[in-house]
Amino acid sequence: MSVYRFQHPVARLPIVILALALVSACAASNPDVVSRDGINDPNEARNRKVHAFNIKLDKAILRPAGQGYSKAVPDEFEDSINNFATNLAQPSMMVNSxxxxDFRGAGLSTVRFLTNTVLGFGGFVDAATEFQVPQHNTDFGETLYVWGAAEGPYVELPVVGPATRRDAVGRVVDMFTNPLTYSLPSPEKYYSTGAKLASRLGDRGRYSETVDSILYESADSYSQARLIYLQNRRFELGSSVGGDAADPYSDDPYSDIYEDPYAQ
Structure with a gap:
């Protein structure tokens, strides 16, 4: 019987991440081919079909469920669920940092996780913010960005929604970067997934008017959603490393990411 079988699951985490990182880095390393408007979307026809599916899914299930959830659940409880989900994601952010x-980011994630877990009743209360510990958010998509992986073409994923090839790969890898997944027994290891889904459902209800204006009131909801996602993500990544956001619209001082470019 091999020694490997007796290793604690957390000890295998670096091996899993390294293997996934090598695969994902190769998958997201091709140079970008960006059009004059800053959009790289060679598979637009296929993406639009996925977008149409996502709208049908949202209209039939996600929108009514989100609105019902927000009406039935008090705001304070929604905030607690969001805090709990965010806290359980901190170990993954520590790994990505x-x-x-980014040792400062790893330290912040560690301090926030320990503080909220111990003093915040398992993370339901954001005690770390009360102690003025800064928020820190990151993911494997940002890790690939730091490593120099190209953004890749825009892609709309079923259910998940807008992404780029780099971020889509990052989301898959992030399913394996949280040490809690390897250390907690069942069913505790699934609490993070459940809390995240509840948090997303709550966000769909809480920000229903904004989401509806993009999906149902825009003249071209696909182009609008694509524009908002790319601008926000590029700004987020540029800001996170202390550089200028890679915003193709930054030469227009009057550009508004929420303005519908197809409105008459």
């Missing part, structure tokens, strides 16, 4: 060489 280390992979990025």
């Amino acid at each position: 280390l992979l990025q060489g």
Whole structure:
């Protein structure tokens, strides 16, 4: 019987991440081919079909469920669920920060997780913010960005929604970067997934008017959603490393990411 079988699951985490990182880096390393308007979307026809499916899914299930959830659940309880989901994601952010060489970010994630877990009743209360510990958010998509992986073409994923090839790969890898997944027994290891789904459902209800204006009131909801996602994500990544956001619309001082470019 091999020694490997007796290893604690957390000990295998670096091996899993390294293997996934090598695969994902290769998958997201091709140079970008960006059009003059800053959009790289060679598979637009297929993406639009997925977008149409997502709208039908939202209209039939997600929108009414989100609105019903927000009406039935008090705001304070929604905030607690969001805090709990965010706290359980901190170990994954710590791992990604280390992979990025961001030791300050790894420290912040660690302090926030310990503080909220111990003093915040398992994370339901954001005690770390009360102690003025800054928020820190990151993911494997940002890790690939730091490593120099190209953004890749825009893609709309079923259910998940807008992404780029780099971020789509990052989301898959992030399913394996949380040490809690390897250390907690069942069913506790699934609490993070459940809390995240509840948090997303609550966000759909809480920000229903904004989401509806994009999906149902825009002249071209696909182009609008694509524009907002790319601008926000590029700004987020540019700001996270202290550089200028890679915003193709930054030469227009009057550009508004929420303005419908197809409105008459």
